[in-house]
Amino acid sequence: EVQLVESGGVVVQPGGSLRLSCAGSGFTFDEFTMHWVRQAPGKGLEWVSLISWDAGTTYYADSVKGRFTISRDNSRNSLYLQMNSLRSEDSALYYCAKALNRWEYSRSSFDYWGQGTLVTVSS
Amino acid sequence: QSVLTQPPSVSGAPGQRVTISCTGSSSNIGAGYGVHWYQQLPGTAPKLLIYGNSNRPSGVPDRFSGSKSGTSASLAISGLQAEDEADYYCQSYDSTLSGPYVFGTGTRVTVL
Numbered sequence: 525e526v527q528l529v530e531s532g533g534v535v536v537q538p539g540g541s542l543r544l545s546c547a548g549s550g551f552t553f554d555e556f557t558m559h560w561v562r563q564a565p566g567k568g569l570e571w572v573s574l575i576s577w578d579a580g581t582t583y584y585a586d587s588v589k590g591r592f593t594i595s596r597d598n599s600r601n602s603l604y605l606q607m608n609s610l611r612s613e614d615s616a617l618y619y620c621a622k623a624l625n626r627w628e629y630s631r632s633s634f635d636y637w638g639q640g641t642l643v644t645v646s647s
Numbered sequence: 648q649s650v651l652t653q654p655p656s657v658s659g660a661p662g663q664r665v666t667i668s669c670t671g672s673s674s675n676i677g678a679g680y681g682v683h684w685y686q687q688l689p690g691t692a693p694k695l696l697i698y699g700n701s702n703r704p705s706g707v708p709d710r711f712s713g714s715k716s717g718t719s720a721s722l723a724i725s726g727l728q729a730e731d732e733a734d735y736y737c738q739s740y741d742s743t744l745s746g747p748y749v750f751g752t753g754t755r756v757t758v759l
Contacts, residue, residue: 561750568649574748585746633681638692
């Protein structure tokens with residue numbers, strides 16, 4: 525059974541930093557692109573970032589570019605999101621999601637999602 | 648601001664058929680990129696409902712169907728049931744954006 529479990533969400537002050545983690549299991553982690561998607565309270569889904577199966581390709585939403593860094597450790601079946609210079613508008617539930625198809629980082633859908641980890645940016 | 652536009656809400660009585668539109672442009676849906684749909688029940692993570700315009704993952708009832716034409720796509724729910732009350736999002740790919748994955752604005756389905 526595929527499982528994705530996020531962790532690391534806390535309350536942080538504006539300008540602060542945070543690292544989110546996502547542990548994957550039940551699938552061959554190093555064959556799939558992984559994504560971060562966020563959802564502000566009461567709002568819609570916003571795609572944040574992706575990293576290809578071999579970490580060779582990364583993309584970011586304009587809203588986080590230059591402040592967030594995605595990475596992965598395939599030996600640990602883990603995905604990360606380093607978040608710096610946090611703003612109040614970064615407050616959201618952060619989901620990690622798995623791409624549907626192997627060896628693909630464009631055009632994909634997300635077939636499995638974690639339950640999310642809540643980040644609150646507030647003084 | 649999302650590049651994929653959905654109606655904020657749709658509603659229907661049990662057993663009825665409802666449709667949700669997802670309007671994009673020539674740089675995303677109209678460029679031939681696939682449209683995917685997600686269902687988000689209250690308090691839960693999104694669930695993949697339709698991928699590649701019209702394909703259902705294993706376990707998704709055939710009451711759910713997807714289609715695409717030009718720069719728009721649609722999700723249809725036939726035989727509406729109380730358990731279908733949820734938020735629905737379309738998603739696609741936009742090659743003109745540096746962050747190329749895009750979600751629709753979301754639609755709340757209410758079962759009357």
